[in-house]
Amino acid sequence: MKKKYAFFVNEFLQNKRLDVAITEKFSFITRSSLKNSIELLTVNKKNQKLSYKCKLGDEIYFEYDEPPALEKEDIKPEKIDLDIIFQDQNYLVINKPYGMVVHPAKGNFSGTLVNALLGLNIDLSDVDKSRPGIVHRIDKETSGLIIIAKNNKSHVYLQELFKNREISKKYRAIVKGYFKEPSILIQNNIGRDPNNRLKMTVVENGGKYSETYVTVISRNKELSYLDIDLLTGRTHQIRVHLSDMGYPIIGDKIYSRKSLKYKDAPLCLVSYRLSFFDIFSNKLLDFAIDEPKEMKIILNNIKN
Structure with missing residues (x-):
């Protein structure tokens, strides 16, 4: 299906190749699909190539033959x-x-x-x-x-x-650092990181409103073990909120710096509890699991 897109180059996209700017602006488009599926591309109403270097204020217009959705x-x-x-x-x-x-x-x-x-x-x-x-x-x-x-x-x-928001979703995470607040409600807006299309970030303008409630289970100078209520469901919400506060999750290869000590650790974030009232059986359904074994090994460092 052919779709039409238009935007102006902002300060985050200037000096970048046009194909890079487009894929950062529209995260669902890849550079390879853009190359194969673009049908018309203009900059300031003149035909242009994907290799063009963007200037601040450029008006970009393109038509893209979007691949059909999977059945x-x-x-x-x-x-x-x-x-x-x-x-x-x-x-x-x-x-x-x-x-x-x-x-x-x-x-x-x-x-x-x-x-x-x-x-x-x-x-x-x-x-x-x-x-x-x-x-x-x-x-x-x-x-x-x-x-x-x-x-x-x-x-x-x-x-x-x-x-x-009538389904309770609870998570547990192990983060770097001593989490100072015993509990805290995090409230802000989350949007796409203009400098990295793979990341989300806290934004002052635009984005989507998000809420995460965090309670400390245990902590030491190096690590904190957290119980988390996900009150809204934004992409990477918990990871973004904790990283923005200065407490990145162990094993997070996107929102945390590399750690030699935990370089082989998976993301220490588990959706451990899910509950809701079921209208069909007329009862509360409440499901819970233990932390993965990889998290339990790291948890010993907090307890000891």
């Missing part, structure tokens, strides 16, 4: 072991492992949670045919609980609960 039939079922916490006729609750992408997208067409779900040969909602069963996501690097809808009624119900 369920395009996604291959795969036999991948899953840690199933709960299952009934409406829901499937999975303990997603560290490193697994939730659904297929550019660069990740196999090995995802959706591939594994299709491999189970069970009923899944198809409200979004490119992401059967998927109502919410957690980052590839984050492990823990994710709920899957097995039919469209439960899918729509879960969507409403997430929209109205």
Whole structure:
């Protein structure tokens, strides 16, 4: 599907190649797809090449033939072991492992949670045919609980609960440093980092409002172990909030500097509890798991 885009070059995009500026402005577009799918490109209403070096205030316009969305039939079922916490006729609750992408997208067409779900040969909602069963996501690097809808009624119900913040999502994290506040409510806006399209950042203007409530479980001079209520669901929200406060999560290769001591550690962030009232069974569903073994090893450093 052909789409039209226009924007002005700001101070963050000036002096960059035009293809770099476009992919930083529109994070869902890659440089390789841009090269293959762009149909018209102008700068200040004159035809231009992707190698053009942007100037402040340049007016950019381009037409991009967006690749068609994946359909369920395009996604291959795969036999991948899953840690199933709960299952009934409406829901499937999975303990997603560290490193697994939730659904297929550019660069990740196999090995995802959706591939594994299709491999189970069970009923899944198809409200979004490119992401059967998927109502919410957690980052590839984050492990823990994710709920899957097995039919469209439960899918729509879960969507409403997430929209109205009626699903409790709790996380635990190990961060660098002595977290000073016993508890704190973090409130600010999160938007795309203008200097790195892979990152999000706290912004003063624009972005999306976000709330995270943090409580200290234990701490020492080197590390802190935190309990976290995710009150809104922005991309990388917990990672951004903690890093912005000066307490990056152990194992975070995007929002933390390299650490020789923990260089092989996975992201020490787990979605450990998920609860909501289920209208179909007329009862509260409450699921919880332990921390991954890699986190438990590091936790010994705090306790000792």
